[in-house]
Amino acid sequence: MYGLVNQAIMGLVVDNYGSETWEKIRLKAEVRDEFFLSNKIYDDEITFDLVASSSEILGVEPEIILREFGKYWVLKIAKEKYGKLMEYAGQNFMEFMDQLPNFHSRVMLLYPEIIPPEFLKEKIDENSFLLHYYSKRVGLGAFMTGLIEGLTIMYDAKCEIEQLSHEISDISHIVYKVTLV
Ligand code: HEM
CATH class of the missing domain: 3.90.1520.10 (H-NOX domain)
Known part of the structure; x- marks a missing residue:
């Protein structure tokens, strides 16, 4: 998927739990990228690994992470970055x-x-x-x-x-x- 998706997962974690927690999640998922380019296509595996690792480190079901991610996507990412498209x-x-x-x-x-x-x-x-x-x-x-x-x-x-x-x-x-x- 395009990097903006992984970027948004990182944003959700950093906004709610801080960058140290994000680092733990990233390392546990064995993701080498320290940041993501929105226009670059990354392997889907990276996205799924980040969700799985967030679930383990934060101690919540992956479905809860995905659901929160969906809300964050609309209320934060779409609103701030794609306002016209949404309107x-x-x-x-x-x-x-x-x-x-x-x-x-x-x-x-x-x-x-x-x-x-x-x-x-x-x-x-x-x-x-x-x-x-x-x-x-x-x-x-x-x-x-x-x-x-x-x-x-x-x-x-x-x-x-x-x-x-x-x-x-x-x-x-x-x-x-x-x-x-
Ligand atoms: C400005 C708003 C949005 C943008 C820029 C956007 C963009 C994207 C991008 C880039 C992907 C990754 C797919 C890929 O890279 O191959 C994606 C996936 C997805 N989007 Fe959107 N999207 C937006 C809003 C929405 C909304 C409002 C919905 C549904 C209510 C939605 C549903 C999904 C779903 C379910 C996927 C997962 C892809 C799949 O099932 O294969 N998106 N979107």
Whole structure:
């Protein structure tokens, strides 16, 4: 994945636990890079190793780290670095979700070699929908939950997120039911 992802994991840890803890996490994950270049593509393994090592050093489940990471991504990284991109995608939570299937094609203008997630939104009624998340990577479901939670905080909306299914074949396919409450 592009270095901005690892950069953000480092930011999440440093902001909350300080640089010494980050150093421990980095060394335990056997990651040589002391910093990451946002435009360089790094092996996905580095990202997964950093999450696993954060989980061990901080003593919390990897799913919790990924979920917090999702929130941090929306509320800190996207807000501070990609404000315009986010603004264009919607004035409220539902509008943003309608745009989500096209969102990473705009991200691709900045990061052309991205291997993007794919989304399909199916309306159930005015307040609820199914969100299909397709990925060539397995293990980022909790990141997705955190991203949606971050978006509800950003738009001052309240919602329930339920994972209905997860199928893994040559790609991973997770279905969430999202209900505004
Ligand atoms: C300004 C905001 C955003 C930017 C710049 C961005 C950019 C990226 C980048 C660079 C990656 C790594 C993929 C790669 O390098 O191959 C990624 C992955 C991902 N993004 Fe975004 N993204 C943004 C917002 C979002 C939002 C709002 C969501 C969902 C609600 C989302 C869902 C994901 C997921 C689930 C992945 C994991 C990739 C996978 O499943 O294979 N992103 N994004």
